[in-house]
Amino acid sequence: MNAREVNFDGLVGLTHSYAGLASGNLASAKNALQTSNPRSAALEGLAKMKKLADLGIPQAVLPPHERPDLTELRLTGHRGSDAEVLEAAAKETPSFLLACSSASAMWTANAATVSPSTDTWDGRVHITVANMMSHYHRKIEAPTSGRILRSIFADDGFFCVHDPLPSITMFADEGAANHTRLAKRHGDPGVEFFVFGNYTIDADAAAGSPEQLPKRFRARQTYEASRAIARSHGLDPDRIVYAQQSPDAIDAGVFHNDVISVGNENVLMYHAGAFVGSDEVIAELDRRTKAVGAELIPIRVDEKQVSLEDAVSTYMFNSQLVTKPDGKMLFVTPIECQEHDAVRETLEAIVATDNPIDEIAYINVRQSMRNGGGPACLRLRVVLNDAELARLNASVLLTDSLYESLVAWVGTHYRDALDPKDLSDPRLLAEGRTALDELTQLLGLGSIYPFQL
Numbered sequence: 001m002n003a004r005e006v007n008f009d010g011l012v013g014l015t016h017s018y019a020g021l022a023s024g025n026l027a028s029a030k031n032a033l034q035t036s037n038p039r040s041a042a043l044e045g046l047a048k049m050k051k052l053a054d055l056g057i058p059q060a061v062l063p064p065h066e067r068p069d070l071t072e073l074r075l076t077g078h079r080g081s082d083a084e085v086l087e088a089a090a091k092e093t094p095s096f097l098l099a100c101s102s103a104s105a106m107w108t109a110n111a112a113t114v115s116p117s118t119d120t121w122d123g124r125v126h127i128t129v130a131n132m133m134s135h136y137h138r139k140i141e142a143p144t145s146g147r148i149l150r151s152i153f154a155d156d157g158f159f160c161v162h163d164p165l166p167s168i169t170m171f172a173d174e175g176a177a178n179h180t181r182l183a184k185r186h187g188d189p190g191v192e193f194f195v196f197g198n199y200t201i202d203a204d205a206a207a208g209s210p211e212q213l214p215k216r217f218r219a220r221q222t223y224e225a226s227r228a229i230a231r232s233h234g235l236d237p238d239r240i241v242y243a244q245q246s247p248d249a250i251d252a253g254v255f256h257n258d259v260i261s262v263g264n265e266n267v268l269m270y271h272a273g274a275f276v277g278s279d280e281v282i283a284e285l286d287r288r289t290k291a292v293g294a295e296l297i298p299i300r301v302d303e304k305q306v307s308l309e310d311a312v313s314t315y316m317f318n319s320q321l322v323t324k325p326d327g328k329m330l331f332v333t334p335i336e337c338q339e340h341d342a343v344r345e346t347l348e349a350i351v352a353t354d355n356p357i358d359e360i361a362y363i364n365v366r367q368s369m370r371n372g373g374g375p376a377c378l379r380l381r382v383v384l385n386d387a388e389l390a391r392l393n394a395s396v397l398l399t400d401s402l403y404e405s406l407v408a409w410v411g412t413h414y415r416d417a418l419d420p421k422d423l424s425d426p427r428l429l430a431e432g433r434t435a436l437d438e439l440t441q442l443l444g445l446g447s448i449y450p451f452q453l
């Protein structure tokens with residue numbers, strides 16, 4: 001059946017801030033406690049969505065979560081009115097207030113792992129909400145992400161939304177940022193490619209050896225989590241490849257695999273330093289994709305073309321690689337890549353070579369980039385056939401009129417400067433609730449936030 005990939009982008013929240021919360025994420029550490037601009041951040045994200053929608057690439061919107069999260073703050077013994085809780089938290093547990101205020105749900109590549117219906121045991125689209133247990137500010141996204149995804153993919157004849165895996169180290173899961181699907185075309189049977197950085201005592205020999213764990217930063221995705229998702233989704237073991245992230249890459253700031261490789265249909269672009277045993281990984285992908293009728297086109301970028309360090313600082317591999325209506329592919333690439341000679345030249349050389357990629361769009365998502373989130377982090381990819389597309393809540397699909405409403409909505413409600421100290425301002429909480437209440441109506445989502453339940 002005819003199928004396409006729909007990008008579900010996270011709309012940046014009203015508390016977009018730089019709190020230095022994410023270990024292993026060099027941009028987050030570098031920009032900690034700077035002033036952010038939530039309005040620009042949201043508009044940059046919307047402009048990216050509009051750009052893709054205008055090219056005829058289906059685009060949808062996922063709403064931000066309510067922040068600061070008062071429920072979490074109250075769990076730590078702060079009592080009284082919301083304003084009193086915020087004031088006490090700012091005084092007594094300021095770093096916890098920062099974590100409870102993060103707009104990190106904007107990086108929807110981490111919201112879930114999605115397997116299209118052509119890959120799963122029961123012919124439904126399977127979606128596992130990520131537990132994001134490696135960082136507290138991200139772990140608290142899971143319940144709201146689950147409610148939002150269930151509200152959009154509500155028809156259980158077509159969709160199956162799974163709860164997050166147990167929140168223990170063994171099953172640490174960061175969603176689609178460590179998952180790529182390779183196929184001839186989106187609608188064809190695919191090979192699901194899971195990349196992990198860590199494994200625990202229950203891992204079989206395929207997981208690697210303890211010398212292959214990073215030394216500087218903690219890896220965020222485990223082998224066991226990837227395997228559990230493959231089981232839940234009922235994937236065919238012959239159509240799965242597991243690979244380990246290179247520990248050196250993790251230590252160089254590659255906290256998710258989508259910082260160092262990107263795939264789309266039969267193309268996989270990767271840095272030579274991305275995986276443990278890259279050549280064997282590519283050979284296995286080649287073998288398994290051939291078995292499903294696809295001819296893999298691997299595009300390898302060597303260290304001498306672009307160093308790991310430059311790949312991380314420009315987020316070259318965190319480009320979205322998307323199929324246009326004419327069947328050719330487009331790189332949606334951070335503007336930082338255009339400003340870096342070696343990276344720009346490498347990307348342009350790839351486009352000039354004989355492969356399906358024929359265009360680069362450099363886009364500005366600088367506000368998100370300063371927190372280590374590039375274009376690919378901001379979107380969750382969902383392959384849907386015609387029948388499935390007709391079954392989802394269509395109010396979240398980006399039309400010209402929804403785009404205009406959202407731009408106006410951001411203009412009305414968002415601040416253009418936010419200091420971490422502003423996060424305890426009770427007016428910010430009130431502004432957020434008014435805005436999000438309006439947003440659920442714009443997106444036809446019903447009640448999804450705790451303050452609405």
Ligand code: SUG
Nearest residue numbers: 019020021022025028109177256377
């Ligand atoms: O989890 N940054 C996010 C960025 C996520 C990027 N996603 C993908 N690669 N798919 C993270 O590290 C920073 C928040 C702060 O420091 O305020 C943050 O959480």
